[in-house]
Amino acid sequence: xxxxxxxxxxxxxxxxxSAFFLMIFVLQHFAINLLSVLSPDTxxxxxxxxxxxxxxxxxxxxxxxxxxxxxxxxxxxxxxKNNKANGVKYAKNNGxxxxxxMSRNMIWSGGFILAFLVIHFIDFWxxxxxxxxxVGDMSGMHNGEFRYFHELQEKFxxxxxxxxxxxxxxxxxxHLLHGFDSxxxxxxxxxxxxxxxxxxxxxYAIIIPVGFIFIALFHHFNH
Amino acid sequence: xxxxxxxWRQKDSKAKGQMVDYxxxxxxxxxxxxxxxxxxxxxxxxxGEEPVAFDHDCREGICGMCSMYxxxxxxxxxxxxxxxxxxxxxxxxxxxxxxxxFRAAAFPVIKDLVVDRMAFERIQQAGGYISVNTSGNxxxxxxxxxxxxxxxxxxxxxxxxxxxxxxxxxKNSSAMLFVGAKVSxxxxxxxxxxxxxxxxxxxxxxxxxxxxxNCTNTGACEVECPKGISLENIARMNREYLSATLKG
Numbered sequence: 001x002x003x004x005x006x007x008x009x010x011x012x013x014x015x016x017x018s019a020f021f022l023m024i025f026v027l028q029h030f031a032i033n034l035l036s037v038l039s040p041d042t043x044x045x046x047x048x049x050x051x052x053x054x055x056x057x058x059x060x061x062x063x064x065x066x067x068x069x070x071x072x073x074x075x076x077x078x079x080x081k082n083n084k085a086n087g088v089k090y091a092k093n094n095g096x097x098x099x100x101x102m103s104r105n106m107i108w109s110g111g112f113i114l115a116f117l118v119i120h121f122i123d124f125w126x127x128x129x130x131x132x133x134x135v136g137d138m139s140g141m142h143n144g145e146f147r148y149f150h151e152l153q154e155k156f157x158x159x160x161x162x163x164x165x166x167x168x169x170x171x172x173x174x175h176l177l178h179g180f181d182s183x184x185x186x187x188x189x190x191x192x193x194x195x196x197x198x199x200x201x202x203x204y205a206i207i208i209p210v211g212f213i214f215i216a217l218f219h220h221f222n223h
Numbered sequence: 224x225x226x227x228x229x230x231w232r233q234k235d236s237k238a239k240g241q242m243v244d245y246x247x248x249x250x251x252x253x254x255x256x257x258x259x260x261x262x263x264x265x266x267x268x269x270x271g272e273e274p275v276a277f278d279h280d281c282r283e284g285i286c287g288m289c290s291m292y293x294x295x296x297x298x299x300x301x302x303x304x305x306x307x308x309x310x311x312x313x314x315x316x317x318x319x320x321x322x323x324x325f326r327a328a329a330f331p332v333i334k335d336l337v338v339d340r341m342a343f344e345r346i347q348q349a350g351g352y353i354s355v356n357t358s359g360n361x362x363x364x365x366x367x368x369x370x371x372x373x374x375x376x377x378x379x380x381x382x383x384x385x386x387x388x389x390x391x392x393x394k395n396s397s398a399m400l401f402v403g404a405k406v407s408x409x410x411x412x413x414x415x416x417x418x419x420x421x422x423x424x425x426x427x428x429x430x431x432x433x434x435x436x437n438c439t440n441t442g443a444c445e446v447e448c449p450k451g452i453s454l455e456n457i458a459r460m461n462r463e464y465l466s467a468t469l470k471g
Contacts, residue, residue, distance in 0.1 A: 082439070085397070087396070089326070097446070098392055185454065
């Protein structure tokens with residue numbers, strides 16, 4: 001067990017586990033964001049709960065941060081190892097003949113998602129941490145009202161930010177189009193359910209990012 | 224057919240190779256790719272040049288020796304065939320064909336298109352077998368009941384000829400389809416159960432030691448495999464390995 005991360009299969013297993021965790025996180029993030037379109041009041045209440053409940057703040061959030069860091073670091077480590085395993089580059093290589101663009105470019109889609117995450121953290125997470133833990137305001141209120149919905153709307157006023165987020169979500173879709181069923185294959189799940197799972201994975205990879213894009217555009221045009 | 228060939232020429236394992244252009248004429252579309260290479264070599268010998276070194280043996284798709292990377296694909300553009308089974312009718316008159324050796328750090332070039340695939344042998348030696356006492360009282364294999372489904376799947380895995388097309392096609396130079404097939408063919412049969420845990424751990428350890436890359440599930444290996452070895456074998460190897468390792 002101790003040396004599992006030293007083996008190629010152990011590393012892909014760990015990569016898959018962190019991917020499952022992140023995919024569940026993205027799903028719940030999307031579900032909560034969707035509330036901002038359906039019911040701003042509910043969105044405010046759920047946001048306040050997520051932002052103040054100790055289990056989420058002090059247990060789930062650190063696990064999430066570790067999961068994100070692990071997934072990115074391991075992704076880059078594997079890329080370096082894989083490049084080392086390659087010999088001289090082919091003069092002519094027809095990768096499109098046997099694999100999808102998404103599967104061959106996970107490092108690039110992942111890299112762009114990382115860049116997007118940095119922007120996203122600067123936009124939302126760092127101000128939130130600052131308000132709650134540096135300023136010390138855990139009330140979630142501003143001028144007698146919950147601040148979450150208002151802050152979200154304000155963020156999506158500039159069109160450049162909306163465009164930037166849309167590009168980020170496109171890369172998320174490209175990453176998930178390969179990543180979803182790749183994670184199942186990595187944990188050894190390739191059986192009679194795989195075909196159905198691949199269909200579900202494609203739906204997940206498209207619906208969630210398109211949904212995020214819709215939410216960003218909705219708030220931009222309904223401000 | 225008249226063709227232009229761009230072929231990787233490398234004097235020996237230490238030399239720096241390069242692509243060299245050749246012209247071949249009057250190639251029949253019924254020829255196999257290796258027969259076309261024979262024509263080229265005859266032409267080179269007649270003109271006093273060094274013929275192109277390439278691996279070949281049975282020339283009927285069984286031995287796994289032929290190993291060219293043709294127009295950007297292992298064993299060329301056809302599906303389910305080795306280079307010796309690839310026919311010139313897959314190409315058109317006037318085509319330029321790029322021919323390279325299988326590329327991977329674990330498959331160093333010996334000369335021209337010949338690569339050293341002994342890494343596969345060492346992986347096999349690490350566990351790709353069952354230990355049977357052959358002292359004369361060996362149990363008849365047919366006396367052990369095996370389900371048709373398991374026997375079929377084991378046979379499918381056993382059709383791997385170890386040509387290395389999976390490694391050559393993989394953007395990570397991963398050998399997991401080969402090792403997955405070898406692990407699976409025993410994991411599916413009762414005879415393979417006794418040594419199953421040691422087998423998968425030792426073969427994966429050797430695979431990693433040889434410097435093959437990490438599988439990222441692009442599926443290129445499955446598409447380019449001349450024997451149609453399925454990705455299910457990699458998933459089975461993952462299960463076998465994780466189960467063996469986590470149990471300790």
